[in-house]
Amino acid sequence: MSSAVATEPRRQTGVAVEQVVRRFGDRVVLDHLDLTIADEELVILLGPSGCGKSTLLRLLAGLDRPDGGRVEVPARRAIVFQSDRLLPWQRVLRNVTLGLHGPDADQRARDVLAEVGLSGRAKAWPKELSGGEAQRVSLARALVSEPELVLLDEPFAALDAITRLRMHDLVRALRTRHHAAMLLVTHDVDEAIALADRIVVMSNGRIGTSHDVHLPAADREVSVAREELRARLLEDLGLASQH
Numbered sequence: 520m521s522s523a524v525a526t527e528p529r530r531q532t533g534v535a536v537e538q539v540v541r542r543f544g545d546r547v548v549l550d551h552l553d554l555t556i557a558d559e560e561l562v563i564l565l566g567p568s569g570c571g572k573s574t575l576l577r578l579l580a581g582l583d584r585p586d587g588g589r590v591e592v593p594a595r596r597a598i599v600f601q602s603d604r605l606l607p608w609q610r611v612l613r614n615v616t617l618g619l620h621g622p623d624a625d626q627r628a629r630d631v632l633a634e635v636g637l638s639g640r641a642k643a644w645p646k647e648l649s650g651g652e653a654q655r656v657s658l659a660r661a662l663v664s665e666p667e668l669v670l671l672d673e674p675f676a677a678l679d680a681i682t683r684l685r686m687h688d689l690v691r692a693l694r695t696r697h698h699a700a701m702l703l704v705t706h707d708v709d710e711a712i713a714l715a716d717r718i719v720v721m722s723n724g725r726i727g728t729s730h731d732v733h734l735p736a737a738d739r740e741v742s743v744a745r746e747e748l749r750a751r752l753l754e755d756l757g758l759a760s761q762h
């Protein structure tokens with residue numbers, strides 16, 4: 520089977536993963552995995568630790584190549600990790616403009632810093648930021664290049680619960696301004712329900728189940744449908760007996 524990471528020259532914002540295989544030695548981590556993501560869709564990827572979620576994101580980001588199958592992604596992609604990965608010797612503004620070209624780079628960075636609520640922090644050093652602020656800078660850095668696909672690998676896992684809820688509000692606000700597809704990995708079923716258009720659960724190297732989430736915002740917090748979806752996701756994750 521041929522392997523390919525195709526970057527379409529025409530505008531194509533969706534993602535198509537077909538029969539993708541990734542092995543490390545004898546271990547088959549991705550085993551003929553299929554996944555499509557529509558334009559502007561926010562898909563949450565759930566799965567137990569070590570099942571291959573980061574491996575899939577790295578393939579979509581172009582940081583790794585499949586051993587088989589096809590990965591079709593839009594040209595402009597950005598990835599956000601659990602740790603902020605900011606350059607400690609550059610101020611916030613320079614961390615956001617990193618890799619940007621053109622005379623308007625600074626202004627674009629200031630605009631996106633304002634969107635993430637950090638207008639006043641452009642001159643701060645990374646070590647002066649709280650964990651939540653540092654992740655906001657990471658989001659700003661991801662969005663400043665107007666990506667068509669944003670990959671987020673457990674972006675809020677290291678944050679406290681209240682900060683995490685603020686980040687959820689921010690992701691919702693950013694979605695209305697930036698028209699990117701998003702694939703967000705999390706361990707947190709409640710985070711998944713709060714944010715997703717669709718939740719996919721990985722098992723045995725593939726996407727096992729997929730749940731479209733049509734709940735209106737209020738019902739994502741307290742509703743029977745929400746509890747039913749939560750129970751199904753815990754079952755998909757093999758965690759049902761613990762709850």
Ligand SMILES: Nc1ncnc2c1ncn2[C@@H]1O[C@H](COP(=O)(O)OP(=O)(O)O)[C@@H](O)[C@H]1O
Binds near residue numbers: 548566569570572575
């Ligand atoms: N570069 C690599 N070399 C060898 N094994 C790897 C490499 N990257 C990931 N793996 C292995 O692949 C499996 C899936 O890893 P990963 O995608 O990081 O899981 P997840 O993000 O779901 O926790 C793990 O067993 C991990 O040890």
Ligand SMILES: [Mg+2]
Binds near residue numbers: 573574
């Ligand atoms: Mg991972």
